[in-house]
Amino acid sequence: MLAFLIRRIASTFIVMAIVAVIIFLLVRIAPGDPVAILVGDNASPDQIQAVRKQLGLDDPIFVQFWRWASRVLVGDLGISIFSNEPVAKLIGQRLEPTLSLAATTIILAVVVAVTAGIIAAWQVGTWIDRIVMGLSVASFSVPVFVVGYVLIYVFAIQLRWLPVQGYQPIADGFVEWFRHLVLPSIALGLAYVALIARITRTAMLEVLAEDYIRTAHAKGVATAPVLLKHALKNAGVPIVTVIGIGIALLIGGVVITETVFNIPGIGRLVVDAIQTRDYPIIQGVILLFSGVYVIVNLLIDLTYTLLDPRIRT
Amino acid sequence: MSVEATPAPAVTKATPQNGLWRFARRNVTLVIGMTILGIMLLVAILAPFIAGDALTMKPVQRLKPPSDAFWFGTDQLGRDVFARTLWGARISLLVGLSVATFSVIIGLIIGLLAGTVRWVEAVVMRFMDGLMAIPSILLAIAMVSLFGASVMIVIIAIVIPEVPRVVRLVRAVVMATREQPYVEAAIAGGAKRWKVLVRHILPPTIPPLIVQATYICASAILVEAALSFLGAGTPPEIPTWGNMIASDRIYLGRAPWCIFYPGIALAIVVLAVNLVGDGLRDRLDPRIARRM
Numbered sequence: 001m002l003a004f005l006i007r008r009i010a011s012t013f014i015v016m017a018i019v020a021v022i023i024f025l026l027v028r029i030a031p032g033d034p035v036a037i038l039v040g041d042n043a044s045p046d047q048i049q050a051v052r053k054q055l056g057l058d059d060p061i062f063v064q065f066w067r068w069a070s071r072v073l074v075g076d077l078g079i080s081i082f083s084n085e086p087v088a089k090l091i092g093q094r095l096e097p098t099l100s101l102a103a104t105t106i107i108l109a110v111v112v113a114v115t116a117g118i119i120a121a122w123q124v125g126t127w128i129d130r131i132v133m134g135l136s137v138a139s140f141s142v143p144v145f146v147v148g149y150v151l152i153y154v155f156a157i158q159l160r161w162l163p164v165q166g167y168q169p170i171a172d173g174f175v176e177w178f179r180h181l182v183l184p185s186i187a188l189g190l191a192y193v194a195l196i197a198r199i200t201r202t203a204m205l206e207v208l209a210e211d212y213i214r215t216a217h218a219k220g221v222a223t224a225p226v227l228l229k230h231a232l233k234n235a236g237v238p239i240v241t242v243i244g245i246g247i248a249l250l251i252g253g254v255v256i257t258e259t260v261f262n263i264p265g266i267g268r269l270v271v272d273a274i275q276t277r278d279y280p281i282i283q284g285v286i287l288l289f290s291g292v293y294v295i296v297n298l299l300i301d302l303t304y305t306l307l308d309p310r311i312r313t
Numbered sequence: 314m315s316v317e318a319t320p321a322p323a324v325t326k327a328t329p330q331n332g333l334w335r336f337a338r339r340n341v342t343l344v345i346g347m348t349i350l351g352i353m354l355l356v357a358i359l360a361p362f363i364a365g366d367a368l369t370m371k372p373v374q375r376l377k378p379p380s381d382a383f384w385f386g387t388d389q390l391g392r393d394v395f396a397r398t399l400w401g402a403r404i405s406l407l408v409g410l411s412v413a414t415f416s417v418i419i420g421l422i423i424g425l426l427a428g429t430v431r432w433v434e435a436v437v438m439r440f441m442d443g444l445m446a447i448p449s450i451l452l453a454i455a456m457v458s459l460f461g462a463s464v465m466i467v468i469i470a471i472v473i474p475e476v477p478r479v480v481r482l483v484r485a486v487v488m489a490t491r492e493q494p495y496v497e498a499a500i501a502g503g504a505k506r507w508k509v510l511v512r513h514i515l516p517p518t519i520p521p522l523i524v525q526a527t528y529i530c531a532s533a534i535l536v537e538a539a540l541s542f543l544g545a546g547t548p549p550e551i552p553t554w555g556n557m558i559a560s561d562r563i564y565l566g567r568a569p570w571c572i573f574y575p576g577i578a579l580a581i582v583v584l585a586v587n588l589v590g591d592g593l594r595d596r597l598d599p600r601i602a603r604r605m
Contacts, residue, residue, distance in 0.1 A: 011442075018443025023455075030459035037459065137591070141584035143535050145542050145558060146576035149565055157566045252450035256539050260562075270451065274458055274545045282455050290446045 004305070012298045019290045020072065023283055024065050037279050040081035077284035082276040087284035091266055097167045098254060098265035101188065104181045105250060109189035110196065110243060117200025117239075118227055124205060132201070136194035144253045148187040148260035155183060165262040180263075188257040192246045199242040203235035210234075236307045244300035251289045343592025349585035357402035365396045379570055386570040388561050397552040398574050404553040405534045405582060408468055412533035413526040415472045420479020421522065427480060428487025429510060438484070441477035449474035450539060457545045467546050471533045482525055486518045520597035527590035531583045538579055554579045 027034045035052050036043075043051075059067075077087035120132040139147075156164040162183055168176040207213065208231055216226045258267035266285055273281035337344045356363070369392065379386040385394035427434045444452075453470035460466045490496060496513050504512075540546030541555025549556050554575035561571035 014439060015442045015446050018440060019446050022443055022447065026455060026459060137587055138584065141531070141587050142580045143538055143576075143583075145539065146572075146580060149558070149562065149569075149572050149576065153565055153569055248448055251448040252539075255450055255454075256543065259543060270454060271543050271545075274454060274543060277458060279455075279458060282451070282458055286447060286451045286455060289448050289451060293448065294446050 005302070008298060008301055012294055015294050016291060017069075019294075020069050020287070021065065023286055024068055027279070027283070028061070038078065038081070040277065043081075072287060077287065078280035080273075080281050081278045082273070082281075087280050090269060090281065091284060091288060094264060094266045094269050096169060096265075097263050098258070098267065100167075100170065100177065100181060101184055101254060101257065101263060101265060102250060104178070105185040105189040105192070106243075108185050109192045112189075113193040113196035114200050114232075114239065116193070117197040118204055118232065120197065120201040121204035121208060122223070122227055124201075129201075132197060136198050139190040139194040142190070144187055144191070144256045145260050147190055148184070148257060151183045151187055152260075165260075167261075167263045167265070184257050184261045184263060187260065188250065188253045191253070192249055195246050195249065196239065196242055200235065200239050203238040204231055207231045207235045233307075237304055240300055240303055240307065244297050247296045248293055251293060340592050340596060342588045343596065346585045346588030346590075346592055349581060350589060353402055353582055353585065354406060356399055357406050360396075360399045360403055363399065365393060378568070385574040386568065388557070388568070388571045389564055394557070394571055394574055397557055398554070398578050400552045401554040401557060401575055402578065402582070404464065404547055404551060405537060405579065408464070408471070408537040409530040409534040409582075409586065411468050412471045412475060413530035415468070416475035416479055416529055417522055417526045419472070420476045421483055421518065423476065424480040424483025424518070425487060425510065425514065428484045428491070429514065434484070437480070441480050444474060445477045447474065450536060453536065453540055454543070454545045457540065462546060462548050464547055464551075467537055467540060470540075471536050475529050475533070479522070479525060479529075482521055483518050486521060487514055490514050490517050524590060524594045524597060527586055527593060531586040531590065534579070534583050534586065 027037055030037060035048055039047050039051050075088050077091070079085070080087055080090055083090065116132050120129045123129050152164055155161050163180050166180060168180050170177045204227075213226060213230055216230050221230070254265070255267035255270055257263070258265045259271050262268075266288070270282055270285045273279075273285075371387075371392070372390065374387050379394075385398060388394055388397070423437060427437045449471070452474050453467070456470040456473070457466055491514060493513075496509060499509050499513055537546060538553070538555035538558075541553045542559045543555075544559060546555060547553045549560065557575040558572050561568065565572055
């Protein structure tokens, strides 16, 4: 068990190190002077000189990488070209909207998807099953921003049930906070729901074919406990896996959703950085999101050991 | 035992049409997807002849609703949304097909190497893990902002994050194949290394790769549209579905057609590609079918 933990955590560090190398090399491969990329076109000679010194471009590339990586490790992600503020601080200011959006989406999506998947597996082959599966193929095909605009048009512009866009901090009241997150969460969560629902259905179908499920039915256990207690628990590993894999889907989607709904989060920070060619911000957010992805997947691997004792070797 | 020379009943007569019909009935999703995709490809190729002018701005006619003259209405600069939607199909399909082709070829080569040469495996697979950890949209944004926006850069930026997925798939198939008795027999029999690779190890990777290629195509079309939408993709003067939605999104309340038509076109194409993928998967690779 301990060996497994150590191995798993070590491989997480290796993956993060490789991510850092890729991001570091990207700037060096790009055409033009890396200093110009990192300080922008309007920098003063002093600034350019300062960054050039900081990067130490005359040193061997390993030394340069090590210097950069050790600053990243202590949370120094560089200075934004546009606003001249530390990137880490800018990200910190945008944390709440993004975390709120991610949390509501994940909760909403997992509840809806697992329920739909269980029902589809239970009613396999019927029209309910076909509708769930058909909807899931469809929601893979519609891009987040198209769903977003359709939702805004119907529920905000035509019906006026919900706000068109924007974000309300949770400190200003829970209800308004939630009302601003309903449509973005649905738009962002749709593909995620489709993914989880499909896997839940498949995993449940496999488990429901087992002998002990028939035994449970035979000895008179009601349908609901059979589905939720006997079957779902054993179908857990693939479901939890796909929830983790889907985090990548969500991270990409956050950038788009925040743009559609004008939510001032980390995704919006990146999109604004595209327009101002603010590379330090893009680089910082990539590091952060990759880190989140790797850590979530580490945590999920660790929950396997709770769900399935056989993995604990 | 009779030797009657009665002609076979008409129903079982194996005309080519019957064969086609039977194929269609057994592969409904595949045929529906292929048909939609075929029509879209035709439309994309013929866009210069049937769509008309997608670029001229006529400020007098800005934001006009759909009519006989403008089937899909006009956008904020008075351009024909119908013409722009048809032209947009070109970029989407070009990007989708190129990304699918390039990522499969590159992934296949790296995957074969990683599956057969031990030291390559260790290095390459770690690198692939790292690449997979970077959200593909963000990697593409970084590349476009570093290397400049063009269709070529967009294609490369989408290919790079897709490659690790192909490599993993190829490697998994190769590792399963190389333990097979017939491969061991071929090696024991003194077959040359590259011959074993080409004749025995390569063929089983092809069916799952074809399926994977369709899914890559679908996701590439979505990512291209997203990049254009975010302003990190194809330059704004080229009509793409993402660019169209991005430029007119502030007019959603007044002129929803500017956003809905390219959006619907995008959804239909991606759905068609996904249907082709599902259809091929059911036909070619029953093992993957169980996974989804």
